[in-house]
Amino acid sequence: MNPTKLRLIMLGLILLLFLLGFAFPNPHPHFWWQKIPVFDIFFGFFGSILIIVLAKWIGHKWLLKDKDYYDHD
């Protein structure tokens, strides 16, 4: 698939999801953020970036070791 086509499809999907968000607000909001119509879009987007950045950061700073780390000794 060529990149322009892929980007167009993705743009269409993004618009569709925004439309969905406005079309179906939460009928019984328990908490304040559930009253914001497209809150879930931001939750998904920033949540995924947060997880990637945090996990990779901790990984590179601390957790990732040589693949034979336990075999050396």
Added chain:
Amino acid sequence: MLSSTIFLHPASYFIIGAFLLPLFSRVKIAQKVIILIVPLLAFWQIHALPESFGVCHLMGFELTFGRVDKLTYVFLHVFTLMALIGAVYCLHVKETGHHIAAFLYVAGSLGTTLAGDYLTIFIFWELMAFASVFLIWYRKKKRSIEAGYRYLLVHTAGGLILLAGIFLRYQNCHDLTFDRILVEGATTADYLIMVGFMLNAAVPPIHAWLPDAYPEATVCGAVFMCAFTTKTAVYVLARAFPGFEMLAIMGAIMTLYGVGYAVIENDARRILAYHIVSQVGYMVCGIGIGTALAINGACAHAYAHILYKALLFMGVGAVLEMTGKSKLNELGGLYKRMPVALFFTVIGGIAISGFPLTSGFISKSMIIAGAGADHRVILMLMLSLAAVGTFLSVGIKLPYFIWFGKDSGVKAKEAPWNMNLAMAGAAFMCIFLGIYPEYLYRMLPFACDYHPYTAYHVSETLQILGFTGLGFYLMVKYLHPDPKSNLDVDWFYRKGSLAFMWCACKPISIANDWIGEVYRTVGLRFTMLVAKALSWFDWEGIDWAVDGSAKGVVKGGDQVRALQTGKIQQYIGGAVAALMIVLLVIVFL
């Protein structure tokens, strides 16, 4: 009906099967029939089980081998179904021992699920640990052997904690019935039991055995293991400890802990193993919340999770079986060569992510809704965030780097028919439960009035997952798998054992030598001098006083020595003869 009066304990089918298998090791076709018939029979029979059976008295204890209610039933249903799917997947495995280990492992799990008292639980609990370790060892690689030993040691430790809890409980209340424990009445004994259960549920920080061992198991062994140990633990926790706050908090932490590691992990099966930690976290959290909706959610999620996680392990296992590789950095571009495995793995991936029309959607949302309904805001947000991470790492990252991404040029062809058939079965169940959730909801322990398919819920899920996908697309260059290994809390015992060995070899050994030397030079001479002096006094002084009897005994001893032959058989024979004479004397006099 016949089936309502004649039944066997479901575990006994598997135990009998395990004994029959080696008898047919030369007749492979008969063996295959047994491998398929046993789980089929068990699956068919669970409907016929009475509420209570197999009660027996042993040394003053009442053992209950069978107790069936709705909570038991839903787990039995999925365990036997999974045993069947696993049996189909493993059908091509040639080693009889592998099948025996899998059968005994399933038997342990079913036995635990049906047990009505702690002693019975303990017996089957240990059977599960000891049978499953062979599913790791059968991989026969150095890493697997070592991982197997660690797995066994950790589970033995967990079993001992459980046993300590059982003993204490018996001392406290002389009652070993396995039933719900109330938060207010919980004692140290109950908490020890809970820790024993939590170890098998892989609750951090006692979870590291899981991502350590499962990726080193055989391809088929991992499919069995991912289903039974942790979910049996979920069952016992749901039975005994609903409403314990600690479980709610630990469960929510688990969901994010597993996801975080899955993002940085390189080995495909280790990614899935960390996602067991994450997904079991949902169940543990639901149990901790303890409301009817949350516990229903935990059970539904266990059911759905067993099937899609096994499907994922089967898909990735098929790649490992055909290419010998499971590291993401060594794979890529397999979509032309293994499209069937790709198709099924993606179904598993969207199911674990909770896409609408899949089993994850109808089960995971129940737990999150349970947290929301109980106004547990932070738990709810943590669980929702973990769902984002799940789609990110298993829904997209895993298939992307195995089947797409950079073409690795790895040669591969499709997996054997039985593997694909098993995957098709599991994939069917993932979609079937998503389309027809009432099938699962009817089996849940509490009456269920939950409707997942509302317009808002579907749109909410699509928004979250859609924009997670966008996040992946934008960040994909940072997500490239690093060919590294991750530190986890198994570091403490893997490096700790080295420290122990070093201590044993160096300081303790040196100190031992030094003390030995001091003893030889100082202690020994002194002791010998004292001994000589005492000996002289004894020989010459005391013996003279008691009219030379010692000299007489020595003389007698010299004469007896002549009778000694130095042959151990004759000594044993002599001892036995002497014993017989003593017995005869006792009996007849």
